[in-house]
Every structure is written in structure tokens, then in C-alpha cells.
Amino acid sequence: MMPKEVVCPLPQLLASTVRLVLGPTLSRVQSIEICQDDELKRIQKGNAGDGSIQKGMPHKIYHGKTGRVFNVTPHAVGVIVNKRVRGKILAKRINVRIEHVKHSKCRIDFLNRVKENERLKKEAHEKGIVVNLKRQPAQPKLGHFVSTKDNEPQLVQPIPYEFIA
Structure with missing residues (x-):
């Protein structure tokens, strides 16, 4: 019996969906953003990136990873990305x-x-009060009494085990 999953997913991984998303007239300028050093960039997955341009495509290990730009050239960028190698994480x-x-939108x-x-802080300084800026985790629900007027208590117990031969 043949497996249900795709045997060789690489063609689908690198397939270009740019024409489906942006239409047939996509110029190179429309897909390019200005890059600067120390910016966070996300390496696009194969289908989200441009599969029609194979030059400069990262290995599939790096698809979907976010890294920091360390070098900018006319046609490419250098990105520092974390990669897990056995028990270590290498930059x-x-x-x-x-x-x-x-x-990348991870810092928004x-x-x-x-x-x-x-x-x-500015408003608190003008009013002369101290404000707490720390984030608070979601607090548990407050305690309350449950009315049994129209709500009869129910006995909750495990179902007895039945041996079926």
C-alpha cells in the first residue's frame, strides 16, 4: 500500500505561488524592501518566497527562520540565523x-x-503619581459562591471498569 503523504515534497516546497498572489506582472522592484544592518528579517518559506528565482535561495532548513541582517549587497543580504546542530544552537x-x-513583524x-x-510614564510624571508598567500574567478567576437553588449538586465519580471478554 502506498503512503498517503507526498513522497518527494521538494517540488511543492520550492513551487512559485507569486503569480497566484500578486498577479502575472510582478517586477523585481515590487518584491524588494530596503534592507539595513541590524534589521530583523524572516527568511520566507518556499511557497511564500519566490520559487521562480532559484539563485540565492536558502537551504530548506532556514525556511521560515528569523535572523538579523549583518551585511547588505546590491542583490542579497547576509543574515545571522540560529541553527540546531545535535545538542547545540549555532549562529x-x-x-x-x-x-x-x-x-519580520516579531517586534511590533x-x-x-x-x-x-x-x-x-509621561502622564504619571505630570500628575505626580507612580505607575506600574510591568506586565501581569492572567490572574485566576475570583472566588464566588455557587447557588444550589435551581442547580442540584451532582455526584462526580469514575465509571466502574467492565471487563469485556
């Missing part, structure tokens, strides 16, 4: 063509929180 420096990277929540904290 690998790889060069990837710019069609295969995208700006952090930057919004910093902006909000600065606003709260």
Missing part, C-alpha cells in the same frame, strides 16, 4: 537573495508596548 551566517527575505508588539509605556 550561522548565510547570504540570501533579497527576493527570499521579508521584514514590543515596540507598541514601549510606546504605550512611555506615554503612561
